[in-house]
C-alpha cells in the first residue's frame with residue numbers, strides 16, 4: 280500500500296512529505312482522496328511539487344466551499360420558505376426538570392408515579408374502574424380486578440406462568456395457565472416493571488388470571504389533516520470513519536431544493552420541519568476502543584463539524600434530540616445537548632434543542648421523539664425479537680404506554696420524581712432511531728417510524744450481520760410515508 284501511494288504521486292510529478300503520507304495512508308478511502316488531491320493540485324497549486332498536510336487542508340477547504348455552493352438553498356425553495364409559517368410548540372421537554380440525587384426514596388417516588396399514571400390509563404377501561412388492592416387479594420374472591428407493576432415472570436415446572444405483581448399496598452402472585460392459549464400467548468410479551476391490569480379469581484394464595492390488559496391505545500379512525508411534510512433522521516454519527524458524508528451532503532442538497540428529479544424537488548419544497556432523533560455525532564468513549572473508529576477524536580470538533588454540515592439548512596425549524604452517543608447525561612430522560620459542547624448548533628437560530636424523549640407539536644402534528652435505547656432491553660427480554668423488529672417493538676411500547684419499561688438493565692434510567700418515559704398522550708407520529716435500520720408501520724392510526732442512519736456498516740455490525748439502512752430517509756408527507764434514498 281505504501282509504495283502504491285508514493286507511486287501515484289510520483290506519476291503526477293509530486294513528492295509526499297512524511298506527515299502527509301501518514302494522513303493519506305490513514306484515510307479509509309485513500310484511493311479517492313489521492314485522485315481528488317492530485318486533481319486539486321493540478322488545477323489550483325500547479326507550482327507545488329511537495330504535498331504537505333497544509334496542501335491537504337487547502338484541498339479540504341476548497342472542497343467544502345465547492346459543496347457549500349452546491350448545496351446551499353435553491354432560490355425557489357428560499358422564496359417558498361420565506362412565505363410560509365412554521366409554527367411549533369415544545370409540549371414535553373425534561374431538560375430543566377431533573378431533580379433527583381439518586382436517593383432510594385426517589386426510586387419509590389419514581390415507581391409510584393409510573394404506577395399512578397398507568398393505573399389511571401388502565402382505569403379508562405370500565406372493567407377496571409373498581410379494583411382490589413393487592414393486600415386484600417389473599418382471600419377467596421370470585422371476580423377481582425387488580426393493577427400492579429410486574430416484579431418477575433417465571434415458568435412453573437408444568438409449563439404454566441407465574442407473574443409477581445406489586446401495587447403500593449402489597450404484592451400478588453398471578454397464575455397464567457398454559458391451557459388458556461390466547462392469554463398464555465399474550466403473556467409472552469410481558470416485561471419486568473411494566474404496569475398491567477389483571478382480572479380473575481383468587482384462592483387466597485394465587486390470582487388465577489382470566490385476562491391481562493395493558494394500558495393500550497384506542498384506534499384512531501380519522502387521520503389529522505396535514506398539508507406539509509416532515510423529514511426524520513437519526514444516527515448521523517458525525518465524527519465516525521463510517522459516517523457517509525457524501526450521502527448526507529446529497530440529503531442536505533435535496534432538502535435545500537437542489538437534488539433529485541422534479542417530484543423529489545417538489546417534495547423538498549413541501550418540507551416544513553426536520554426532526555433529528557439522536558446520535559447526531561459519534562461521541563467519544565461510548566464503547567471500548569472507539570477512538571480507532573473515529574475520524575474526529577474530539578467531541579467539540581464533532582459538534583463543530585455537525586454545525587457546519589447542518590449550517591446550510593437555515594429556513595425550516597430543526598428539532599434536535601440527543602441519543603446515547605451525544606454529549607449529555609446518559610441516563611434517560613436525557614436533557615438536551617447544551618452550549619457547553621455544541622455552541623454553534625445552539626446558536627443556529629432555526630435549531631431547537633430538546634430532550635430525549637420529548638414531544639413537539641409541529642403545526643398541529645404531535646411528534647413523540649425517542650432515540651430508542653430501550654429497544655436493546657426489549658430485544659434481550661423478548662424471545663425471537665431482533666433489532667430489525669422496531670415496528671413490533673414500537674407497537675409493544677405504545678400498548679404498554681411506556682418508552683422504556685424495563686428498569687435496571689442496559690438502558691440507564693434516572694429515577695426522577697416523575698416518570699417522563701410514560702406515554703401519557705398518544706402522538707400522531709412516534710419517531711425512533713438507535714438500531715440503524717429504518718422501519719415504518721401505522722398502528723391504530725399512529726405512524727411509527729424508525730429513521731435509520733447515515734453511518735455505513737461498522738466492524739461491530741459486520742460481526743453480528745447487522746445491515747444498516749444507510750442514507751434512506753423517511754418523510755411523512757400529507758399523512759403518508761415516503762422513503763428517499765440518498766445512496767448513489
Ligand SMILES: [Fe+2]
Pocket residue numbers: 514558602604713714715
Ligand atoms: Fe446510533
